[in-house]
Amino acid sequence: MTALTDMADLTIEDGIAIITIDNPPVNALSQGVRQGIKDGVEQCLADDAVQAVVLICAGRTFIAGADITEFGGPPKEPGLHATLDDMENASKPIIAAIHGTALGGGLETALCCHFRVCDAGARFGLPEVNLGLLPGAGGTQRLPRVVGAEKALQMMTSGAQIGADEALENGLVEDIVDGELRAGAIAFARKIIDENIPLTKIRDREEKLQSARDNPTLFNDFRSHIARKTRGFLAPEYNIQCIEAAVNLPFDEGMAVERKLFMELMSGPQSAAQQYFFFAERQAAKIPDVPADTPEIPINKVGVIGAGTMGGGISMNMANVGIPVEIIETQQEALDRGLGVIRMNYANTAAKGRISAEDVETRCNLINGSLDMYNLADCDLIIEAVFENMELKKEIFQKLDSIAKPGAILASNTSALDINEIASVTRRPESVIGLHFFSPANVMKLLEIVRGDVTGKDVIKSCMSFAKRIRKTAVLVGVCPGFVGNRILFPRQTQAQALILEGALPHEVDKVLFDFGLPMGAFQMSDLAGLDIGWNRETSNSETIRDVLCEAGRRGQKTGAGYYDYDEKRNPSPSSRVEQIILQFSEKAGIERREISEDEMLERCIYPMINEGAKILEEGIAIRASDIDVTWVYGYGWPVYRGGPMHYADSIGLDAIVATMRKYQEQTGDDFWEPAPLMVRLAEEGKGFKDL
Ligand code: 3H9
Secondary structure (H helix, E strand, O other), rough: OOOOOOOOOEEEOEEEEEEEEOOOOOOOHHHHHHHHHHHHHHHHHHHOOOOEEEEOOOOOOOOOOOOOOHOOOOOOOHHHHHHHHHHHHOOOEEEEEEEEEEEEEHHHHOOOOEEEEOOOOEEEHHHHHHHHHOOOHHHHHHHHHOHHHHHHHHHHHOOOOOOOOHHHOOOOEEEEEOOOOOHHHHHHHHHHHOOOOOOOOOHHHHHHHHHHHHOOHHHHHHHHOOOOOOOOHHHHHHHHHHHHHHHHHOOOHHHHHHHHHHHHHOOOOHHHHHHHHHHHHOOOOOOOOOOOOOOOOOOEEEEEEOOOOHHHHHHHHHOOOOOOEEEEOOOOOHHHHHHHHHHHHHHHHOOOOOHHHHHHHHHHHHHHEOOOOOOOOOOOOOOOOOOOHHHHHHHHHHHHHHHOOOOOEEHHHOOOHHHHHHHOOOOOOHHHHEEEEEEOOOOOEEEEEEEEOOOOOOOOHHHHHHHHHHEEEEEEOOOOOOOOHHHHHHHHHHHHHHHHHHHHOOEEEEEEHHOOOOOOOOHHHHHOOOOOOOOOOOOOOOOOOHHHHHOOOOEEEOEEEEEEEOOOOOOEEEOOOHHHHHHHHHOOOOOOOOOOOOOOOOOHHHHHHHHHHHHHHHHOOOOOOOHHHHHHHHHHOOOOOHHOHHHHHHHHHHHHHHHHHHHHHHHHHHHHHHHOOHHHHHHOOOOOHHOO
């Protein structure tokens, strides 16, 4: 064995050279990998004893892409293009032997080999779109030549992976190896030599492009198909343009289009935000005072208290990954209703072809309902998901304390209440934690994990791992009203209310937030949640616009009216009645209504969120600014191409935000606008949240 670089080596066995990449954790195409491949290929071509080359990877995966940590730095030779050209132009067959995931630049590398074999677990994808990019090493031109334009469109605009069988079906691999991959790939190489199979380059293949050439509406139909999902994102459209170039232009001209659009994306703010978010998401899993080797509590059975919307959705997460769940309700009728909704949700998913009818049964069978809390005695984790009432929650936790087995994790799904207070009624506060799921709980990716003052590290570690197991992204936060996500929402709602009193209308404020990239505006969100959350009919005295709306029966989407009017399909339209109510409120408050610019609406909704984020950091409620961003992207649909509120703040500049807040403070005389000391300090030092 010869070391090519510290990330690659070369072995020759009976005329077959094996280049092995070893660059943990994911064999990214770092400089040493590129150099290793380039030098290895050169040596193999110069060595008459070598008849064919196998490119394989050590560790858990084939090459998972370019090394993202090298992006933005000075280019390091050799470049990926030159390395791949050498491979594609080699006069001896090169065979990629793929296990794990061949992603991005990794798949592009494989596409420049003459043949590809894989093991049965291998997966393939071009996920650059998730980084705000497009495949920049020929993938946009080669993938459509192998799998056809339509499949390439699906894969490249979604970043979705395909498995080995689908790859074989689509011609992306020539063979799936039974048994050991290395031996299988060597045997495949021998066959190529023995049968003298000619070397073809994917760049020269045209046959799979023909059906797209015969279908002039393919691209625009596809654009309309993904429009809603990709609203605001640049990269999906640029990926489409590259595939159009692959179909309509000669290979080299297509490559030139790819280069130009890749560079444009790479130097733009969206990709910067999405690359930042890639690492932010992975950072969130790291808890400084909870080391990776902290022991974990095995979780084999979960209890859920409450079969309502939240309890049902939470239970589905466990059933989806094969964990048995015991749901507890107080009334048979509520239990039956809850279990019925779960079954219906699964049936709907099956009707869309996403799971099989058998999956529906398996998952429903994993969920057992009962009226007896004592059935929770053998659960390893119990999640309380009843409505937000501290007294009720305390009562439940007191009871749980006497029922749950020693060491069981006792969690509350509260979205705002004090976990320490809940824990205080038990004799084991170290076992108590907040697991705040977001609605719909079976869909939203975020799990806000709330540590109390004395929550055990083993409990935290177990919940972080559990989140990954149920395919959630967890963010660990401390106790304060609303935790991180909802606490940041509060000041935005305050300003949204102020804006409608001063001159804007709900749909105008909402439009600004929607155009910014959020899935919905402040008032649409209130209508969806229900205006009567926390509203009390007995004490309501028409003091706020919300009071008046609730008193009039306008309690949001569920009643067909709230800030908006709704049709039977729940489509909103601005309400003249609500406008009247708002105008009356302005008059009563002596406010002379004025035209408010979209810029002002945006600043007044977003900057207070950033300011609250700064306070949260100062208080140590969030571990890092990027955790706040992960919370808002995965919990509230903040557009990932803007990174999250804290990244967005950095992209504007904290000095500009502080200055704008002071301007509003001066104009209104309201201390609401006082910038957080942390933000002021960073602004004065010319720094951003990223520098903390
Ligand atoms: C590209 O290829 C552009 C090209 O077109 C060429 C243009 C010229 N680079 O996710 P995990 C780190 S763009 C550097 O927790 P898993 C990651 O940060 C790239 N580092 O593991 C983490 O570090 P840490 C296209 C990377 O098993 C560690 O590896 N490719 C890279 O859950 C483990 O990661 C992609 O977008 C990278 N490319 O999942 C694929 N990838 O331990 C991105 C990972 O310090 N990667 N790291 O936190 C993935 O999707 C997942 O990492 C993968 C493994 C599925 C591979």
